Amino acid sequence: MNHPRPSRRPERLVMDRAGIGYDSHRFADGRPLILGGVAIPAERGLAGHSDADAVCHAVIDALLGAAGAGDIGTRFPDTDPRWKDARSLDMLRTVVAELGASGIRPRHVDVTVILERPKLADFKLPIAASLAGALGLHPGSVSLKAKTNEGMGFVGRGEGIAVLAVATVEGP
Ligand code: MG
Numbered sequence: 001m002n003h004p005r006p007s008r009r010p011e012r013l014v015m016d017r018a019g020i021g022y023d024s025h026r027f028a029d030g031r032p033l034i035l036g037g038v039a040i041p042a043e044r045g046l047a048g049h050s051d052a053d054a055v056c057h058a059v060i061d062a063l064l065g066a067a068g069a070g071d072i073g074t075r076f077p078d079t080d081p082r083w084k085d086a087r088s089l090d091m092l093r094t095v096v097a098e099l100g101a102s103g104i105r106p107r108h109v110d111v112t113v114i115l116e117r118p119k120l121a122d123f124k125l126p127i128a129a130s131l132a133g134a135l136g137l138h139p140g141s142v143s144l145k146a147k148t149n150e151g152m153g154f155v156g157r158g159e160g161i162a163v164l165a166v167a168t169v170e171g172p
Contacts, residue, residue, distance in 0.1 A: 015172070016107065019065025021058040021165040023072075027158065035113065035120070036127035036144070037089030037134065042118045046161060049078035053088035054163045055144075059109055059131060060088075060095050062167035067104050092134045104171030106135045110143040115161040120146035 031045030036055040046052035060072045069075075076083045076091055083091070096106065109131060113120060120127070128144040135142065149155035155162055 016168055016170050017066045017068075018166060018168045019062045019067070021061030021063075021065060021167070022163070023054040023057040023061065024154075024160055024162045025052045025054045026160040033118075034088070035123070036111075037087070037092075037130040038123055038127045040118060040120070040123055050076070050083050050086040050088050050091065054161050055111060055113060055127065055131070055165075056088035056092045056134075058163040058165035059111060059135075059167060060092055062109065062165040063092075063095055063099060063106060063169065066167050066169040067099050067102070067171070069099065089130065089134050092131075096135055099169065099171070100136075102171065104169050106137055106141075107168045107170050108141045108143075109135060109137070109165060109167045111145065112164045113144070113146045113161065114149050114155050114163070115146070116148050116151070116156060116158050 025046040025048050027044045028047035029044055031047060031052065033040040033042040033045040034051045034053045037053065046054060057072055064070055064072065064075065099105065124144045124146060128142045129139050132139040132142040154160050
């Protein structure tokens with residue numbers, strides 16, 4: 001019995017992959033609110049070992065996921081004093097450079113920030129531009145959205161922030 005021959009592999013070896021990232025941080029007094037490397041005027045900032053930039057952390061995990069390269073907790077352990085109060089935008093740059101050394105580069109990133117306040121309307125473009133700079137992408141390839149949680153759960157009670165990110169990468 002004749003079986004159809006398997007189709008030839010495509011000549012193009014570059015593959016697109018997608019990864020998802022999630023992060024959450026608790027609000028804390030006396031801390032800055034840094035999102036995507038941008039300082040946001042706010043009554044409270046976010047608690048964390050680094051600068052607690054939940055946007056950068058979610059994007060890092062999305063990139064690492066797309067690359068099949070582990071997660072942020074493995075790459076930047078919070079027991080390591082090197083990352084104490086580290087700028088997370090620099091951590092993102094480090095990950096982009098490390099992936100780049102393997103021939104993997106970001107193509108597009110989409111982020112949703114979930115928090116009750118402050119409102120991020122005036123900061124969406126600056127945050128997207130900041131992320132794009134660290135990712136080596138055109139600002140049009142980075143999407144930043146913000147929404148509330150309609151008063152529900154830890155976000156709704158103003159206890160913290162949650163961030164979702166999806167990244168696509170190309171590479172071998
Ligand atoms: Mg985090």
